[in-house]
Amino acid sequence: MSNSDADRLPVELSHISKRFGATQALDDVSVTIRPGQVHSIVGENGAGKSTLGKIIAGVYSPDDGDLLIDGDPVRHWNPGTAQTAGIAMIAQELALVPDLTVAENVYLGAERHRLGFLKRGLNERFAALDAEVGFGLNPRALVRDLRIADQQKTEILRSLARNANVIVMDEPTSSLTAHEMGQLETLMRSLSERGCSIIYVSHFLDSVLRVSDTVTVMRDGRHIMTVPAEDVGKRDLVTAMLGRELDQAFPDRTEAPEPGDVPLLKVSNLATDTGVKDMSFEVHRGEIVGLLGLVGSGRSECLRALIGVDAITGGTVEVKGFDRTGAPPHRMISEGVFLVPEDRHKDGLVLERSVRENIALSSLAARATSGIVRTSAEIGTARELADSLEIRPLDIERPVGQFSGGNQQKALLAKALAAKPDLVILDEPTRGVDVGAKRTIYDLISRLAADGYGVLLISSEHEEIMELAHRAYLVAGGRTIDHIEPSESTMENVLFRLFHVASGEEPAA
């Protein structure tokens, strides 16, 4: 809006690189955002599109390359300075204060005051802003009572209240209904007509094509192409997002087990209030089963519910033929089901404690005599597992928090194996793990299946499931929509269907 000088580019990224540990999130990316344009960024999970948005908004700083705002390279770029420069971000995880009202949130930090006392008229000020965009939010409602979609609108209003002329929207549509998505698209168009640039990071290709002026495709942290939206179709985008050479060697797929016995795990019509609506699948001994879905499709939520961490509101979970719906985690573990969670730090490891203690935590009872831990047995198991999983440095007494991401993941796997499960559930086992460690983990997964364990695998790197799993289920919107054999399907096909369904075009098959 304040962009009077039309020649100046509001945002220009020049040879930007960003690394997280062993992962090259962005690799020499150059993109130019023009004034008054809706510029979409698309790519597979982990292609670097969110990272790109976050660099523009000052959440991350680039390791290399220049970020130019209104033509000038920036230094000390952070969310605060970004906001001052007129750049706002609407993140996937909303940043609102639940106990304040909508209007108070919108003007948080930008309150009008006299000598520190709030002036009246907040709600009137809000009404004027809201009328402009037509959301129709109640300014006096508490944010905690709003639906996610309305919370998102509150965030959008917040950035508008600060006269942002560049708004980064990171997957804003994932929790919206089709109608709300339409509203958001109209809003994006009207904002761009007022000279505001929108950077739209999204999985929803139809929405992207409807609303964008320009589309940038990312893959593996690299810039693939930037084209006018009118020149491309959905197929072109999927092909560009996908077209990679296989850069990781996978072990050979193990032989699929004989079907027919009682499944280790059978989930039927599972529903939760965390976003799982209707998921059904089963895993047999010796089988690797994958859940394929986009971020936010409800895969991790399903796992948390089935092992008893979150409440189940509908459906059943059977283990080895017995109903175990709603059994608590310790019960599921004793039944032989062990989840290796996605978030190593939050749910997985006790970072201050040693590798040995972490590995042994799941199986202390088996290595204790009347409540006293038999240290020798514990050390033996921990050392053996740490050694076979190639944890480096091989020092089981060192706090696990001091290891690299790959080695932490191995420690977590070792903990799972120490519990002697029948079924191992792996949620994003290779996230943030370097290539070498990935191969070790793939080998382990194959080996587990060959040894007769059941493996349920979730990965945003769909390739892993396509290469390792015997069977896979397609998951979208909290539902299992189809069931495929990866050896007889192609990535392109799978992705096309997932993106298609995510756009709400194809009814659940």
Place this chain on the structure above:
Amino acid sequence: MKQLFNNRVPAARTRPSIRQVTIEYAVLILLGVVIVALAILSPSFFTFGNLVNILSQNAPLVIIAATGTFVIISGNFDLSTGAMYSLAGVLAASISMAFDTVWPALLAAPVIGILLGTFNGLVITRLRVHSFLATLASSMIFTTIAVLITGGSLITVTTEGFSALGRERIGGIFISVFVMIAVVAALWFVLRRSVFGRHVFAVGGNPEAAEMSGVRVIRVRVAVMALSGLAAGIAGAIGVSRIASGQPLAGTGMELQAIAAVILGGTSIYGGVGAVWRSVAGVFLIALIGNGFDLLSLNPQLKDLVTGFIILAAVGLAAADRVRR
């Protein structure tokens, strides 16, 4: 896949840095410095009488602080230990007077402590109240009950032999000191070697991970609070025996002294890190500073000032280390 299990590497053992060792043993080093200083400055410090007195005077606090280590490692606080100490003592005193017994009355104190502690634990886990608030409230309740029982004054115990636990000596050393040593040794062993101890660390360090690993987090929390009550009850029995009277405010302030000692010992209030012996050292560090003021006839009003600065220094040192990581 064959290579998965056969390229063995010799086990590495990374040495902890001097800095880490210093932090871990800071409380012992300080304790050593204070002991040496007092030994040089005051000839009456290293006398048998003085040392035995320090041990026996602090026996109840050591028991509470050693157990407080569990509470804080598990990520909780217990602000009701002082009140439980008083209430258990008052009840022991009135039981002794009512039934003219000694040991059943003194043994009732730990039992009452377990009940009170379990009550705390259930409030924390069932009502999902933060332990800080739950025990703040329950300490008021317990104190009031103690006041009501005594009618606001104190219950003087005249039962023959009631003071044995607090005042009798074996080989010149108070029985209470032996009790203290036994309790500390048991706690040390449980924390270091038992499944329960390991679970306490895990629950404090990362409750979600513990839950997902099959640890029954709620049970561990209740058990830790019950243990804290047990310790307050044992301490209460020693205390009431020593003064031979049940006083409803006898334990007031002990809960904070115990927490101070645990923190001084380097146990993290963020949970997951700590050791029993360091809390014990923390108690004696604070006690010796007090003893030093007495022996050297310094202004006793400055005692808490010095203690306060030492605690700040210890906590600051630990925080600096955490930031570095």
